[in-house]
Amino acid sequence: MSFYRIFTIVLRQLYLIRGSFSRVFPLFAWIGVDMILWGFLTRYLNTVALPGFNFVPALLGAVLLWDFFGRIMQGVTIAFFEDVWSRNFLNIFATPLLISEYVSGLVLTSILTSLVGLVVMCVIATIFFKLSFFAYGLMVMPFLLVLFLFGIALGIFGSALVFRLGPASEWFIWPIPAFISPFAGVLYPISTLPHWMQFISKILPPAYVFEELRAIIQGRTVSWMPLVIATVLSLLYILLAYWLFTRIYRSALRSGLIARYSAESVS
Amino acid sequence: MPILSVTGLTKTYADTVAVDDISFSVHRNEIVGLLGPNGAGKTTTIDMILSILEPNAGVIAIDGLDISLHRSQAIARTNFSAVYTPLPGNLTVAQNLRIFGRLYSVKDLPSRIEEMLARFDLVKFRDKKCGVLSSGEQTRVSLAKSMLNNPQLLLLDEPTASLDPATARDIRVKMREFATQGGGGVLWTSHNMYEVEEICDRVLFLSHGKIILEGNPKTLPAQHRKKTLEELFIAVAREPLTLREN
Numbered sequence: 039m040s041f042y043r044i045f046t047i048v049l050r051q052l053y054l055i056r057g058s059f060s061r062v063f064p065l066f067a068w069i070g071v072d073m074i075l076w077g078f079l080t081r082y083l084n085t086v087a088l089p090g091f092n093f094v095p096a097l098l099g100a101v102l103l104w105d106f107f108g109r110i111m112q113g114v115t116i117a118f119f120e121d122v123w124s125r126n127f128l129n130i131f132a133t134p135l136l137i138s139e140y141v142s143g144l145v146l147t148s149i150l151t152s153l154v155g156l157v158v159m160c161v162i163a164t165i166f167f168k169l170s171f172f173a174y175g176l177m178v179m180p181f182l183l184v185l186f187l188f189g190i191a192l193g194i195f196g197s198a199l200v201f202r203l204g205p206a207s208e209w210f211i212w213p214i215p216a217f218i219s220p221f222a223g224v225l226y227p228i229s230t231l232p233h234w235m236q237f238i239s240k241i242l243p244p245a246y247v248f249e250e251l252r253a254i255i256q257g258r259t260v261s262w263m264p265l266v267i268a269t270v271l272s273l274l275y276i277l278l279a280y281w282l283f284t285r286i287y288r289s290a291l292r293s294g295l296i297a298r299y300s301a302e303s304v305s
Numbered sequence: 306m307p308i309l310s311v312t313g314l315t316k317t318y319a320d321t322v323a324v325d326d327i328s329f330s331v332h333r334n335e336i337v338g339l340l341g342p343n344g345a346g347k348t349t350t351i352d353m354i355l356s357i358l359e360p361n362a363g364v365i366a367i368d369g370l371d372i373s374l375h376r377s378q379a380i381a382r383t384n385f386s387a388v389y390t391p392l393p394g395n396l397t398v399a400q401n402l403r404i405f406g407r408l409y410s411v412k413d414l415p416s417r418i419e420e421m422l423a424r425f426d427l428v429k430f431r432d433k434k435c436g437v438l439s440s441g442e443q444t445r446v447s448l449a450k451s452m453l454n455n456p457q458l459l460l461l462d463e464p465t466a467s468l469d470p471a472t473a474r475d476i477r478v479k480m481r482e483f484a485t486q487g488g489g490g491v492l493w494t495s496h497n498m499y500e501v502e503e504i505c506d507r508v509l510f511l512s513h514g515k516i517i518l519e520g521n522p523k524t525l526p527a528q529h530r531k532k533t534l535e536e537l538f539i540a541v542a543r544e545p546l547t548l549r550e551n
Binding site: 040042043046049050053054057058120124125126127128129130131132133134135136288291292293294296297 | 318348349352355356357358359376377378380381385387390392393394395396397400403404405407408409410
């Protein structure tokens with residue numbers, strides 16, 4: 039693997055972002071709106087609820103982490119979509135670039151772009167709503183790590199789907215975080231869910247994150263084993279997503295999909 | 306050793322045989338024309354050499370490297386330009402050349418980019434987005450990209466299709482210089498038989514996925530009782546079996 043070529047994929051994205059307001063704006067706009075909306079909601083709930091319970095860390099903290107997860111996933115898929123939108127597959131896959139370098143470049147791009155979003159979220163939450171994200175200190179790092187890894191896995195998975203099904207299928211990818219959120223227990227304990235939904239929650243790493251986040255907020259001791267399980271599950275999903283992407287790439291080599299991608303003739 | 310060696314290359318899609326057991330080679334300092342009617346298998350062949358399409362059978366070796374075993378090293382020795390594959394329109398000319406130069410690990414890239422911008426008369430378009438350029442200008446950008454890594458094997462799929470006659474002639478001169486002075490080989494497809502006769506040292510006629518004729522474009526028509534290469538092309542398109550028997 040060549041880090042030089044991996045960074046070239048990142049550089050391409052930086053060129054695109056630098057020259058385009060419509061690419062810069064989404065890096066912070068929607069998460070900013072989310073922070074403000076949920077920030078005021080939690081402030082209102084604090085005025086009407088029983089004293090002693092602070093909704094800010096419980097809801098706003100959860101929304102912040104969920105948005106971080108969504109940014110990571112979209113960071114991967116949008117970098118991939120740039121090649122879809124500019125019909126660049128033939129140019130890029132006819133270079134010495136390895137498929138592992140290409141996927142690594144997408145992931146590295148996502149890390150950089152989602153960091154921008156994370157900083158914006160933390161600034162808004164801290165300044166306007168007194169949610170000190172760093173008050174949890176190093177305890178927050180495992181939560182971020184799990185969400186980061188799972189976001190990467192879903193980003194690669196989503197890119198693989200669009201690679202296989204064609205440009206129009208990108209609309210399957212945007213709602214994926216929304217489909218997962220009811221099962222992940224972002225805003226409520228998993229025990230609230232019916233049994234069959236709880237079963238699905240068990241295979242979703244974010245569900246472990248938000249359960250333990252609530253434990254911290256309620257002053258309970260954090261149990262590290264669920265976070266270990268979530269990390270292992272996330273790593274497994276990354277491997278599965280990467281396997282799927284390379285399998286679809288190899289299938290595309292056999293079917294001629296790369297040369298006729300925009301025709302959606304192989305879907 | 307040829308710079309490109311193709312042996313027993315075959316590609317089928319379901320019941321359709323797109324390329325049918327073809328073998329040929331391209332040597333250094335040689336420009337080989339790959340000719341044939343639409344759907345003959347020219348682009349499929351080029352796609353397989355570029356390793357974006359996997360053959361059902363056959364071996365492709367670039368500078369002695371089997372692309373099925375040493376894909377990245379073999380592809381680093383090639384480059385291509387195709388009329389149907391413009392570079393991303395949302396990047397500037399200089400950005401596109403930088404990105405692709407890096408993907409091909411071009412040494413001393415900034416000066417090489419300047420050289421290519423000057424050679425293809427693109428200096429004034431350096432900071433223009435490729436999408437706003439005319440089709441002829443985009444073709445020149447694509448050709449500049451294809452020469453960035455000074456490839457041993459250059460694949461050109463209808464490289465002059467969108468160029469005016471003066472620019473097309475200029476490009477032919479540059480490609481001839483590349484082949485004679487650079488030590489590389491060129492595989493060139495075109496439907497302009499005048500151009501093919503002028504630039505190609507050897508031509509291969511493809512029909513229904515098979516190579517049915519091969520030879521010098523200046524002498525091949527007479528060998529098949531045709532006045533011009535264009536007449537021969539039309540005969541290949543309409544009555545390929547007759548020609549195979551000649």
